[in-house]
Amino acid sequence: QVQLVESGGGLVQAGGSLRLSCAVSGRTFSYYAGGWFRQAPGKEREFVATISWSGGRTSYADSVKGRFTISRDNVKSTMYLQINSLKPEDTAAYYCAIGKSFQVAGTGGYDYWGQGTQVTVSS
Numbered sequence: 001q002v003q004l005v006e007s008g009g010g011l012v013q014a015g016g017s018l019r020l021s022c023a024v025s026g027r028t029f030s031y032y033a034g035g036w037f038r039q040a041p042g043k044e045r046e047f048v049a050t051i052s053w054s055g056g057r058t059s060y061a062d063s064v065k066g067r068f069t070i071s072r073d074n075v076k077s078t079m080y081l082q083i084n085s086l087k088p089e090d091t092a093a094y095y096c097a098i099g100k101s102f103q104v105a106g107t108g109g110y111d112y113w114g115q116g117t118q119v120t121v122s123s
Contacts (some may be wrong), residue, residue, distance in 0.1 A: 002026035002112045004096050009117030012086055016121075020081040022096030022114055029077040030054075033102040035110060036070060036081045038092035038119075045095070045107055049081060052102040059104045064090075086121045093118050 008020040035050040049060045049070040069082040094117050097110035
C-alpha cells in the first residue's frame with residue numbers, strides 16, 4: 001500500500017520559513033518524479049514545484065520562484081519543500097504527490113497523493 005505522509009506545516013509569521021517533508025512508503029521512491037501542490041480555501045489545487053526522479057531537474061510556479069526549494073533524498077524516501085520569505089498568500093494546505101514522469105507544471109500525471117499539511121502565514 002502506497003503512503004505519502006506530509007509533515008512540517010504550521011503557523012508562521014510573514015517572512016518566516018518552514019521545511020515541509022513528504023515521506024513515501026510502499027513504492028520505490030527513486031523510480032518516481034515528485035511534486036508539491038497547494039490548495040487555499042475556496043480555490044483549486046495549484047502546482048508549486050516538481051522534481052525528477054534523480055533530483056537533476058526541477059520546476060517551480062512563478063509565484064514561488066526564488067523562495068521555495070524542492071529537494072529529495074532517495075535513500076530516505078523523502079521529498080522536501082523549503083519555504084522561505086513566507087507571505088500571507090502562501091497560506092494553504094500543501095500536498096505532495098509522485099508520478100512516473102517528470103511534469104514541468106500542472107497537477108496532472110501523478111499517481112499517488114498525500115493527505116496534506118497546513119501552512120498558515122500571519123501578517
